[in-house]
């Protein structure tokens with residue numbers, strides 16, 4: 167498959183669309199012109215893009231949960247509760263795992279079992295099976311904009327149904343929903359399939375309906391160096407812009423060291439704007455999202471609230487446009503609606519206390535310079551590998567280990583780069599492998615790791631990585647030697 171980062175032609179797009187719409191019977195419910203009218207009849211207060219743009223202007227940090235259950239009425243009740251009792255500024259619809267794998271038959275069984283047992287037998291909302299009108303009943307029973315959150319390598323039909331169903335934001339991307347989510351899906355496949363998603367978003371945009379797109383920032387959520395996740399987010403934002411996307415939220419998963427996390431988020435938003443401008447995508451609104459701690463959570467709910475407050479502080483001090491909120495049930499699984507609302511109110515309190523403060527320090531400026539230098543080195547190498555074509559470059563970069571996501575399930579990921587924390591808990595490159603850092607940045611990372619080794623009286627080694635992965639379950643950030 168010969169991938170190029172070029173806006174899909176109408177022939178190409180509508181050619182693919184025919185087969186996409188046949189993948190499940192609800193595809194027949196999609197009528198583009200009618201869907202545009204439906205969106206235009208919605209109050210502006212339900213537009214995700216607009217609410218994010220206003221928050222950016224007002225330098226406010228909005229709070230958003232994850233949430234999704236099998237049946238429509240229960241999902242409406244859940245989201246209304248999170249809107250009213252959780253004070254959510256933005257709402258999700260988290261899609262179930264069967265739908266994410268295009269296994270709609272099994273999602274159908276899950277719906278029937280949920281009706282039978284009166285319990286959600288799916289770990290999210292099966293939007294394809296519920297169809298356009300099922301989705302619309304969600305949107306029509308809420309006042310708050312709603313985003314589709316999932317992890318779907320081939321999300322084309324899901325997008326068609328959710329957009330026609332009134333959702334106004336959509337998470338994911340051809341790299342960020344492949345490498346961390348799939349074992350054996352070639353990158354060519356998902357980058358091409360997500361060009362369809364972004365082209366559809368562009369077609370809605372060109373018809374006057376702005377739909378926000380959000381690459382999935384945290385990736386594996388385990389010791390991912392900030393420059394690596396930033397590079398992926400920037401690449402996906404640019405691939406989306408080529409297809410006509412005009413409103414994009416770039417994301418980052420909290421790693422643990424406060425200065426590094428604030429620096430990473432600020433650099434992410436600024437660099438995304440710079441790269442979009444540099445490559446001729448002038449009129450894209452860029453916002454940012456901080457994902458609260460994506461690692462293991464304490465079972466004890468009081469300790470879980472400490473982790474949630476910690477992530478809220480990072481979002482507020484980084485002036486993130488929004489923050490994705492965890493719950494005190496994170497260690498157990500899908501949260502109850504009460505626990506989900508508690509996580510939201512905890513977050514809102516922490517953010518409002520820090521709303522008038524901003525982190526400023528020389529350490530922050532140094533960390534921003536480090537992350538910016540590393541991120542640009544990775545992104546520019548991708549352009550070089552693609553001889554100017556970013557889609558081709560990203561595919562070659564994954565093959566070459568230039569884009570290398572730690573602990574990823576994908577067999578196409580090199581898995582050679584090794585991260586570890588430094589003495590202050592910031593995530594550094596222990597072994598850069600083929601990540602193309604310039605000499606002085608390699609030396610910086612090495613110096614930080616050597617400093618930790620000296621302080622811990624041990625050699626820098628893979629044992630540090632193991633200790634860091636297990637540290638959290640021992641209530642620590644940096645994995646100390648036994």
Ligand SMILES: CCC[C@H]1O[C@@H](n2cnc3c(N)ncnc32)[C@H](O)[C@@H]1O
Nearest residue numbers: 232233234260289290496499500501
């Ligand atoms: C990036 C995805 C992992 C996070 O996504 C949460 N998550 C998954 N599915 C649901 C759901 N149906 N409702 C509320 N949260 C959910 C997990 O807890 C975890 O934090």
